[in-house]
Amino acid sequence: MQTQTTNRTPICHYPHNRAAHAIFGAVELVGVPLSFAKEAEIYGENEPAEYVYKVLTGAVRITRVLQDGRRQIEAFYFPGDVFGLEFGAEHTSSAEAVSSATIALVKRSTLLAAATRDSSLSNQLLTHTARELEQARRHAMLLVKTAQERVASFLIEISKQLVGGSVELPMSRQDIADYLGLTIETVSRTLTQLQKTCTIEFATSRRMILRNKQALISLNS
Amino acid sequence: MQTQTTNRTPICHYPHNRAAHAIFGAVELVGVPLSFAKEAEIYGENEPAEYVYKVLTGAVRITRVLQDGRRQIEAFYFPGDVFGLEFGAEHTSSAEAVSSATIALVKRSTLLAAATRDSSLSNQLLTHTARELEQARRHAMLLVKTAQERVASFLIEISKQLVGGSVELPMSRQDIADYLGLTIETVSRTLTQLQKTCTIEFATSRRMILRNKQALISLNS
DNA sequence: CGGAATCTTGATTACCTTCAAACAGGGTGG
DNA sequence: CCACCCTGTTTGAAGGTAATCAAGATTCCG
Numbered sequence: 322m323q324t325q326t327t328n329r330t331p332i333c334h335y336p337h338n339r340a341a342h343a344i345f346g347a348v349e350l351v352g353v354p355l356s357f358a359k360e361a362e363i364y365g366e367n368e369p370a371e372y373v374y375k376v377l378t379g380a381v382r383i384t385r386v387l388q389d390g391r392r393q394i395e396a397f398y399f400p401g402d403v404f405g406l407e408f409g410a411e412h413t414s415s416a417e418a419v420s421s422a423t424i425a426l427v428k429r430s431t432l433l434a435a436a437t438r439d440s441s442l443s444n445q446l447l448t449h450t451a452r453e454l455e456q457a458r459r460h461a462m463l464l465v466k467t468a469q470e471r472v473a474s475f476l477i478e479i480s481k482q483l484v485g486g487s488v489e490l491p492m493s494r495q496d497i498a499d500y501l502g503l504t505i506e507t508v509s510r511t512l513t514q515l516q517k518t519c520t521i522e523f524a525t526s527r528r529m530i531l532r533n534k535q536a537l538i539s540l541n542s
Numbered sequence: 543m544q545t546q547t548t549n550r551t552p553i554c555h556y557p558h559n560r561a562a563h564a565i566f567g568a569v570e571l572v573g574v575p576l577s578f579a580k581e582a583e584i585y586g587e588n589e590p591a592e593y594v595y596k597v598l599t600g601a602v603r604i605t606r607v608l609q610d611g612r613r614q615i616e617a618f619y620f621p622g623d624v625f626g627l628e629f630g631a632e633h634t635s636s637a638e639a640v641s642s643a644t645i646a647l648v649k650r651s652t653l654l655a656a657a658t659r660d661s662s663l664s665n666q667l668l669t670h671t672a673r674e675l676e677q678a679r680r681h682a683m684l685l686v687k688t689a690q691e692r693v694a695s696f697l698i699e700i701s702k703q704l705v706g707g708s709v710e711l712p713m714s715r716q717d718i719a720d721y722l723g724l725t726i727e728t729v730s731r732t733l734t735q736l737q738k739t740c741t742i743e744f745a746t747s748r749r750m751i752l753r754n755k756q757a758l759i760s761l762n763s
Numbered sequence: 764c765g766g767a768a769t770c771t772t773g774a775t776t777a778c779c780t781t782c783a784a785a786c787a788g789g790g791t792g793g
Numbered sequence: 794c795c796a797c798c799c800t801g802t803t804t805g806a807a808g809g810t811a812a813t814c815a816a817g818a819t820t821c822c823g
Contacts, residue, residue, distance in 0.1 A: 387683070387763050393683055395679055407672065438661070440661070440664065444664075447657075450675060451628070451629035452629075454675040454678055457679050457682060461681050461682040461685060464723065467811090493770090494769075494770060495770095503811075504811075504812060505771095506812075506813085507810090509770060509772080512771095513772085526819080542610055688778080715802065727780075727802095727803080728780075730802060747788090
């Protein structure tokens, strides 16, 4: 039911991630791709890291929760992206479906074993991890900026991922807030302000049109 | 001169990083270890990433600078730590000596070439990068906390790195502030407050004694 | 149509930054 | 040896930005 609901979201075509594709090309998938309903957990913090995942459709978020319940979203993943590759025995974050999603799996042990035999695969794993590292550091850079700058950076980032004149945001305002280290109110106010300056426009609260990308970039700090 | 000054800092013995050690064991060093004076640049943003570095003595910081001049410190590295391993052609951050430091170098191309032949080395590179990723994500978690929590987390982290009853902080208050995404004044005030509650004590502004580690941990959120 | 969840808006408060000045230590030169 | 300066650190007062608390608007779905 829930899956059907979110399937109404128009399927976007995403620029494919070459390295990610190659990683999954090298070893056989585990069964058929799995479907996850909106908000369903894909794996949890401290669970054994048994699989590596690739988004086929939908969107996924990686989160950590602090002792006091504050939630931090570390990254969003979109079709073509690989996630969940960890090198400790257990996941250090949890993963959930932002919208309903289909996800392909490979066994981590199979992948790592194949990598010891295939130096090109091993190199791809390295490249993938390095790219995640770069992304995490850029995310950290975000978190020391002002609310306006954070929101602007997020919108630029997300509009790169999602092709087209208007952008369907798969995540809620709360998700955006948790990704940017802000409250939902501040995110909402900032978006409203950007609308007033005709930088962006919302057809619905989830469908955004970029009116002045240059203005966003200059806000980006 | 500058080097001599900072050499008076007592040399601490650090828990050695096994993976890092192995990475450097696999290929030959480039010449002799280099000495860097306090504040000297080791490499700059956008410079070609030609070498991989290992701290022998002293401390190093990795920084990025925003357009408006704000500086963000992404990480500190201490003796035994390997840094500067990047997979793009150019460095995405710059590295500087926090205190005077001696640093061993290997050629990146040599290391990566060796990794294609030696799957164990390749695996170590992967482990190293994954560890940096985990560290970057933990750093991002820091940046959404309150000033007290950030400072407490930093002090706990640094006291793990540096063994002994009292901890010699190699970095300035400004460095701490830039690492935590705070101002120098806020860092100073927070440290003063922690002193007043007898959680920590400063013999000098750089030499800290932990009086109540448990209190710090509970502040850590 | 009605109820629930999500999002937006408003008023107030709290925390951190900014601006400014005082303080402390370390080195230099008289 | 002391006066002086330079740098790094601490402290104080005022201001701004985002959080919190609270209510209203909108959208989504049965």
